[in-house]
Amino acid sequence: MQRDGDVFILDLGADENRFHPDRLAAINASLDEVEAFDGPKALVTSATGKFFSNGLDTDWLGEHPDQWQTYVADVEALLARVLVFPAPTVAAVQGHNFGAGAMLALAHDFRIMRADRGYFCLPEVDLGLPFTAGMAALVQGRLEKQTAHEAMTTGRRYGGADAAAARIVDAVADEGKVLAAAVELARPLAGKPAETLGTIKSRMYAEVVRALRDGA
Amino acid sequence: MQRDGDVFILDLGADENRFHPDRLAAINASLDEVEAFDGPKALVTSATGKFFSNGLDTDWLGEHPDQWQTYVADVEALLARVLVFPAPTVAAVQGHNFGAGAMLALAHDFRIMRADRGYFCLPEVDLGLPFTAGMAALVQGRLEKQTAHEAMTTGRRYGGADAAAARIVDAVADEGKVLAAAVELARPLAGKPAETLGTIKSRMYAEVVRALRDGA
Amino acid sequence: MQRDGDVFILDLGADENRFHPDRLAAINASLDEVEAFDGPKALVTSATGKFFSNGLDTDWLGEHPDQWQTYVADVEALLARVLVFPAPTVAAVQGHNFGAGAMLALAHDFRIMRADRGYFCLPEVDLGLPFTAGMAALVQGRLEKQTAHEAMTTGRRYGGADAAAARIVDAVADEGKVLAAAVELARPLAGKPAETLGTIKSRMYAEVVRALRDGA
Numbered sequence: 001m002q003r004d005g006d007v008f009i010l011d012l013g014a015d016e017n018r019f020h021p022d023r024l025a026a027i028n029a030s031l032d033e034v035e036a037f038d039g040p041k042a043l044v045t046s047a048t049g050k051f052f053s054n055g056l057d058t059d060w061l062g063e064h065p066d067q068w069q070t071y072v073a074d075v076e077a078l079l080a081r082v083l084v085f086p087a088p089t090v091a092a093v094q095g096h097n098f099g100a101g102a103m104l105a106l107a108h109d110f111r112i113m114r115a116d117r118g119y120f121c122l123p124e125v126d127l128g129l130p131f132t133a134g135m136a137a138l139v140q141g142r143l144e145k146q147t148a149h150e151a152m153t154t155g156r157r158y159g160g161a162d163a164a165a166a167r168i169v170d171a172v173a174d175e176g177k178v179l180a181a182a183v184e185l186a187r188p189l190a191g192k193p194a195e196t197l198g199t200i201k202s203r204m205y206a207e208v209v210r211a212l213r214d215g216a
Numbered sequence: 217m218q219r220d221g222d223v224f225i226l227d228l229g230a231d232e233n234r235f236h237p238d239r240l241a242a243i244n245a246s247l248d249e250v251e252a253f254d255g256p257k258a259l260v261t262s263a264t265g266k267f268f269s270n271g272l273d274t275d276w277l278g279e280h281p282d283q284w285q286t287y288v289a290d291v292e293a294l295l296a297r298v299l300v301f302p303a304p305t306v307a308a309v310q311g312h313n314f315g316a317g318a319m320l321a322l323a324h325d326f327r328i329m330r331a332d333r334g335y336f337c338l339p340e341v342d343l344g345l346p347f348t349a350g351m352a353a354l355v356q357g358r359l360e361k362q363t364a365h366e367a368m369t370t371g372r373r374y375g376g377a378d379a380a381a382a383r384i385v386d387a388v389a390d391e392g393k394v395l396a397a398a399v400e401l402a403r404p405l406a407g408k409p410a411e412t413l414g415t416i417k418s419r420m421y422a423e424v425v426r427a428l429r430d431g432a
Numbered sequence: 433m434q435r436d437g438d439v440f441i442l443d444l445g446a447d448e449n450r451f452h453p454d455r456l457a458a459i460n461a462s463l464d465e466v467e468a469f470d471g472p473k474a475l476v477t478s479a480t481g482k483f484f485s486n487g488l489d490t491d492w493l494g495e496h497p498d499q500w501q502t503y504v505a506d507v508e509a510l511l512a513r514v515l516v517f518p519a520p521t522v523a524a525v526q527g528h529n530f531g532a533g534a535m536l537a538l539a540h541d542f543r544i545m546r547a548d549r550g551y552f553c554l555p556e557v558d559l560g561l562p563f564t565a566g567m568a569a570l571v572q573g574r575l576e577k578q579t580a581h582e583a584m585t586t587g588r589r590y591g592g593a594d595a596a597a598a599r600i601v602d603a604v605a606d607e608g609k610v611l612a613a614a615v616e617l618a619r620p621l622a623g624k625p626a627e628t629l630g631t632i633k634s635r636m637y638a639e640v641v642r643a644l645r646d647g648a
Contacts, residue, residue: 003602050314088585088586109581109586111584115346117223124460125408125409125412125413125416126408126409126410127410128411128412130412130415130416130419131416131419131420132419133419133422136416136419136420140420140577141577142581143577144383144575144576144577145357145358145359145360145361146358146383146386148420149325149358149420150325150326152416152420153304153325153408153413153416153417154304154325154405154408155408156508167576167578170578182555183580189586192557192558192585192586192587193557193558193560196556196557196560196561196562197557197560197585198566199562200557200584200585201557201585203561203562203563203564203565203568204568204572204580204581204584207564210454339629340628340632341624341629341632342625342626343623343628344625344628345628346631346632346635347632347635347636348635349635349638352632352635352636356636359578360599361573361574361575362574362576362599362602364636365541365574365636366541366542368623368632368636369520369541369620369629369632369633370520370541370624371624381466412449412545
């Protein structure tokens with residue numbers, strides 16, 4: 001795992017970065033590393049290429065239909081973990097950000113999105129695949145009311161400027177500057193007391209975490 | 217019930233369009249028709265004249281004081297039904313929109329309001345008539361926090377521009393163009409899978425629906 | 433307690449205005465007086481000097497460590513009382529507004545903040561002092577989602593303009609005009625029926641009040 005001073009940089013990969021079980025395990029191992037680190041720290045999650053993450057690994061699911069329930073529970077557990085992670089977190093959304101990949105970005109404290117290309121999109125309604133109760137609670141817990149409603153019921157694709165206007169992301173950055181902007185946002189937060197921060201987030205999102213961990 | 221392509225147009229009427237029991241029955245019959253229709257569909261609710269709806273039928277209630285509880289329960293059931301309706305819904309608010317009439321508009325996915333005339337207003341505080349728990353949950357579930365607070369505790373009358381600025385409505389349109397704007401907003405959404413959309417909305421607003429159906 | 437027509441003006445004091453038990457008792461006595469008053473009324477809470485309120489009285493707590501739990505419960509009870517107070521309430525935030533002092537301002541219906549000086553800040557994360565469940569519910573119940581998240585997880589200090597942009601306060605006013613602006617905002621609301629207003633706020637914030645009164 002790379003570091004830039006106090007900022008740990010989790011790299012999701014250079015392809016569609018869907019949540020194959022191996023990738024989930026790798027992300028969790030990185031989170032373990034950050035969580036175990038004793039000292040000032042912040043986490044930036046990024047990727048390279050056209051995609052931040054395209055979400056659920058539908059190919060793998062097609063081959064393992066019997067594991068749908070445990071797989072979705074694993075994804076929801078990751079979302080809950082990031083949501084209340086005991087360190088400041090920033091998503092550097094340099095590319096397309098769809099479905100559970102968009103939810104992973106929403107689970108971070110802050111989001112920087114590439115200005116000129118790439119979409120934030122929750123395509124579940126068009127896929128005939130309703131959000132689990134936990135995923136619905138996550139999106140509704142992080143977005144303003146009518147923004148959550150539009151995103152979840154229409155599958156609208158938000159470009160960077162639209163996503164910033166709707167407060168889905170906190171800021172946009174030019175191509176090639178997304179990661180740097182995320183690191184600069186995260187760096188001054190690295191000194192926050194980790195345990196306190198984890199407790200604050202856990203209390204703020206107790207209901208969301210419960211819904212994500214209960215499955216649906 | 218009129219249709220414009222895939223868009224069903226529910227007409228509330230040409231007077232104050234208060235929720236007389238007969239009007240509630242007519243609205244529910246129209247919703248039944250849309251719900252039973254198998255194919256691409258969206259619902260636009262509109263009216264003609266000075267009012268979209270003035271809400272509870274206080275004249276009828278004055279004549280039937282013993283039926284207050286069941287009547288309010290019927291109105292709340294309608295609000296819950298529209299809130300999680302298994303099709304895209306748009307309110308074409310061409311005129312005054314008060315009390316439970318305003319809540320009916322808020323239960324739709326989107327709202328277009330006439331720009332130059334007509335008010336959105338929750339006058340309950342001035343009438344000495346507190347919101348039921350379900351109605352409070354509906355308003356708070358659809359409006360931003362301080363907007364809900366102001367609307368519910370002061371009875372402020374929002375004209376079109378103010379309502380759009382406060383995100384009470386999604387857009388405004390000129391006189392005579394409100395219905396057309398609502399239909400154009402609804403039309404591209406008509407292809408969304410109805411059952412999935414209903415499930416998504418039901419999960420998003422499970423608590424609001426529970427509060428509306430429990431009565432108060 | 434001073435009055436300006438129908439508006440009662442609660443003066444928090446001229447120092448840091450931390451919540452010493454004696455100050456809590458004095459505030460509650462003033463609220464009793466307003467609550468008992470039968471007639472048009474509104475409440476403006478203000479202070480003089482550099483501070484609106486700096487929150488918990490850490491000096492007193494240092495001398496009475498055994499009373500931490502009952503003291504915090506008393507502060508939470510005050511926040512719950514103001515949140516659902518049966519009269520319109522406006523905070524005239526003329527100076528620094530930190531921690532539980534900021535929460536007291538958030539418990540009011542509206543807030544006017546001095547434009548050019550003074551900060552709104554929740555420093556809990558930096559103090560290693562997580563919000564109680566009730567305090568978290570209060571802040572999250574009054575601020576937009578990402579605003580609450582940023583304020584609670586970063587301890588950001590918001591000046592007047594930033595606080596207004598984030599909708600933490602409803603408006604700003606120039607030095608020396610904050611109290612007058614708050615009184616002018618409160619005055620036309622003084623005629624709202626007190627009992628109805630109290631019931632409306634109690635239903636809107638039933639969960640927040642429960643969390644504040646349960647302690648944590």
